[in-house]
């Protein structure tokens with residue numbers, strides 16, 4: 001069955017540009033598809049704003065506006081029209097405190113777009129346990145299951161990957177992330193790690209390329225059980241974060 005409607009869910013405006021830029025650009029370049037981005041928050045409490053006291057004045061609505069525009073510009077670069085970028089306006093870092101509102105909005109967006117391919121943040125097999133990412137991924141999964149979505153779900157930033165998309169040039173992720181100027185403090189150290197460690201490790205699963213983007217592809221009828229690796233990571237995380 002040909003893919004014609006792709007929905008990508010993000011917790012924050014820079015998520016898919018970091019982890020899915022190459023896959024999304026390839027999908028957009030193939031033509032004949034409607035690709036839409038659904039950003040659950042506007043990232044108004046972004047890390048860069050926290051870390052630099054000079055950026056304090058940007059926090060809140062103003063930073064949210066700046067970051068929304070950054071995502072739209074990056075989307076256009078990937079071949080996704082800016083009109084296809086939607087914001088669900090849940091407060092940044094507060095998705096888990098508004099699960100019903102998030103669920104209602106996510107479910108409605110799925111009903112309106114009727115996707116046949118969905119991208120979402122990994123919610124179970126993750127080492128980067130940002131509560132917004134985990135809750136967005138889980139709510140998307142639950143909504144898709146309730147709606148009887150029959151297609152595949154590509155979960156990004158997972159530790160249990162089963163699909164690798166070749167990265168032939170580092171230019172794509174660098175350019176896409178480069179639009180997120182307000183977050184440059186974060187990406188100055190995050191991007192080299194991502195490109196030279198994560199993408200290189202994923203690239204070992206493919207022949208003929210050095211780097212890859214990785215996804216855990218699953219569907220709503222597959223049981224979502226924690227593997228040994230995920231359980232270990234969860235234990236380590238809870239030991240360091242003091243949560244049980």
Ligand SMILES: [Zn+2]
Nearest residue numbers: 011012015133
């Ligand atoms: Zn994020």
